[in-house]
Amino acid sequence: MPTPDMTNEQRLAAINNLPKATNASIRHMFAGIDKVLLKDDGVYDDKAMSDTVLLTLTAPEAISRIGQLLEIDETMTGFHCMCLGSYAIELHAHNTIKYIIGLHHGTSIRYSGWNGDAALSKTEELVTFLSEQGLTQPLEEHIQRIKDSEAGETAQRNWLQTAPETFRKHWAQIINMDSDYLSALIQDLHAEIPEQRQRIIALLQTFGKTDKYWSGYPYYESVPEDILKTYKVKDIIHAYLLSDRNYKTRRGLGRFLCSYDFKKIRKNYLNEIPMEVIDDLDKCFEHIGEKRGENEIFSLRKEKEKSLS
Template sequence: MTSEAALGEVLRSAARVRVTNGGVSGVRVLGEDVLLEVAEPAAVRQLIQALAVKQTTDGYCMCHGDLAFEFFDRSGRLTAAVGFHHATYLRWSGWDDDATLCDGGAVLRWLAEQGVEGPLAQEEQRQWERHEQRLAEQRWRAAAPAAVSDLLDVAVAAGSTDGLLPEGIHRLVAQRLEEAIPDRVERAGLMLAWFGSGTGRCSGFPVHEALPEPALAETPIAYLIQAMQVYPTDARIDAGAVRHLCGWKTRKQQARDIAKVPAELRIRLLMAARESGDDDKRRRAERWLSTPSRHRQR
């Protein structure tokens, strides 16, 4: 019998299942909130089928799991306790490592059919967020100037490792852009458009999106203003300007620089922030752009 099939054999005698929030450690259930108990034979067998795994992995998920499934035989004896991890892995004390589920979604659908809809809704939300993250990364890559295209993978990879961009990469970006785009207004416009792509958030954004930020910070405000005036219809430039000017300590003389932005441009940027659907960005823009005399980040 393969190790993957061992759990199925153990569960042949299961007559009842209890589902609890939180995962398992060995055979100990870590959560206290019981979400569901099922003793209907067909439903129990359906769950066991949904918990089928492809193969064991070479390691453990770093958490204890989202849910615990405790299976009991007809006498009430615990036959197995398994941890359910992110609709992807299953943990059982009979395996040395976690196992990959054949179809984690089948488990979530089973729970929803039993009236526990939260885990399925949460997974659908996570899938939507992952999809949006992929789209944001695609936009960010597409907006990047060709002169730095070979640095993009390095920056993106930093987000899945230590979260720090490699030392010297910001200086290299600034140098490459200066050499490739000598016109300072054009360069400012391209950097704003790049910075305005991706998620566009002022905080909580992927680390790679900060790649052009230091070069923008060193760009005199006059060139940023000219870029906004020269390219009045590029929404990415407006988004990048809001993100840069209204972010946290993005310029050495942030308040003074914003005070130099003409009123009509401040109105345009404020409108862009309000139309973005991002409440954090809107609040920042209203704080910085609405009244020049009150430009203070709080």
């Protein structure tokens, strides 16, 4: 009689009952191994997802070396990466696959006999070794991750320089995506910037500080939008019209009026968005070369014209 499929809860319970990852278990896996294959893509159902072999290691010293470089940090185990991995590492002995390990982003590994993933402790040495053996992509990806991380940190610092001081006070909660900090942040923001119009302009300029207006932006960029949603649209527009209407403010206002959430209700507020504001936003996005922004404002203009006809 076939075994019924387990529920996700049952699968998770079964995984949690497995032993944790250890370096001793990795050494055990490599005992007697005479060939290591690295295949493209990750591992699913204890099998490599691809038949494409990217690297073959048969020299005993190379096999020993990769086994050493797959050393894990035993204090960082038991977590679960959401993907299936970047590469599959097959361990062979006498033309038989003995073990298969998933390599995730060059930073962690997964084995089906463990209760979760394990962080690698020698990432840079591992990807350098693979590059020396002829597989350069993991090293290239590692270098790109470092660049992306550095760029992200720079963008974060620049964003915080634009944001009101209150955001720095609550930064740890923002980054951790805590659910109950927003009301306290708003209260502190009122104390920092008592005048509502100035507060709205500060929020618009903060929301406009981005390289990714419409998607793929870091979570913290949505916080000023969440606060702007607590104001009446007419008050936001009024604050803009009474400001110097600079491009920093225009970027934030354009992003807000064309955001996914606001577009769902925008037809209810078209009478509160003057055509001169739409003209300002159009000029702004055209000036900074934001093509998606130009298209979004074009759609806003059409909606406004239709509401007037």
